[in-house]
Amino acid sequence: MTDMIVDSAPASGRVARKRAEVRRKLLLAGFDLVGQHGLDAFAVADLTEAADCSKGAFYSHFANRDEFIAELIAHGVETVGVALDRHGAGLPGDEALAVGLRYSLTLAQQQPRWGRFVAAVAGSARPTYTGLGERLASDIARAHAEGRLDYRDAQAVLLLASGTFLAAVIGSGLDMLRPGTPNEATRHLLIGIGVQADRALALTTASLPILIFDSVLVSSLDVSIR
Template sequence: MPDVPHPRPARRQTVKTPIEGREPMAARSPRLARRRAETRVRLLDAAFGLVAEKGMDGVTINEITDAADVGFGSFYNHFDSKEGIFAALVDWLFEEFANTLDQLASGLADPAEVIAVCVRHTLLRACREPVWGQLLIREGLSARALSRGLGQRLLRDAERGMAEKRFVMADELMCVISVIGTVLAGIAAELDLSMSSRRAVPTRKILRSRAEKFAESTAAIVLQAFGLARLEAERIAHRPLPAAPQDATA
């Protein structure tokens, strides 16, 4: 029986049908953005923990991704280098803290009290978290110190005090720069002293009391730099301190 040629099957048209349970890209975008943001925060958290343990110079990208449980290649979806993540870490930590200070001072009418509260909370956190304090010293000495974060807020609050004739400064910018230097030098000295004191195993209550007195004294000095009389500056610096959220001071 001769072979009968089979008719060539017609080309099947591909009909795209929605896959059950699969969302359109538009619907998935917020989820992807959220996951990306969560990964970035995990990397920053891991970097901060490693810096606290080993210092910046002793941390590698591999260690950061391992601690964050993130693939090595994924690191470069967020940061271009180790220096890049450290710069982002500084921005993240201090912008968040600066926002917290804004919330704490939002109900204060006196620019002098705003300055005092911010200085005291900053010093207290630096004393409680030495690594945070060391990062603050590094950031405060950078060229961008006045353009963002805590430096930007200090300059803004100083300008407000000048506008309301609460502060008296011959040169506003130089005064703010000198205040930043005073705060950073104070933090450096206190961190060194705290390290020595911890070797003597003092109680936590003693350390906290000393840190609070130190923060109050520094705030009084800062207010005097802004033109307040010593007695008034000390009175404002000793006012009850608004409580900060646990994650901002612990």
């Protein structure tokens, strides 16, 4: 009887590890499929084939495709966004905006698979899957309230910032960005939406933060690479 109890713990641990590995393989396969084809251009069968597992394995982890996509977004976008939110909470609005854009674009440059994924999510017909636009709008509104931005049309400013971000992450996925592009794109954007040129230069040449987040899809930015 004692032997049976002792043996059950390792077996339970193996089952848990196997389940975790299947879930990880599904998420990694979905990460690449979204980056290559978009959020809505693949079926569960495509996903399970790419992950080399059964449909039954998929449905033992996720109730449906939408639940799977939501977890992909949580691991692939929200984990980075939350870390940036936490860091930017105590910063002036224009600095939080600059850090968020530079960090995201540099991360996309270092990890092109992530850039392709984020571009697909940001350009999807279901924007409720991501808070990228809301985060940009929040930083812009805060900077304006603090007197650091001067504009008449908030929506136009948001479109300009969103367009810069989307163009850059698409470019990162196509290997079009040079080492200094994230900083320069952010600097020109800041100047374009009302930040003084010397302030924009200072914000885009400062060291980027070391952020810690937990994801099976994206790693923290290596800030030693310039």
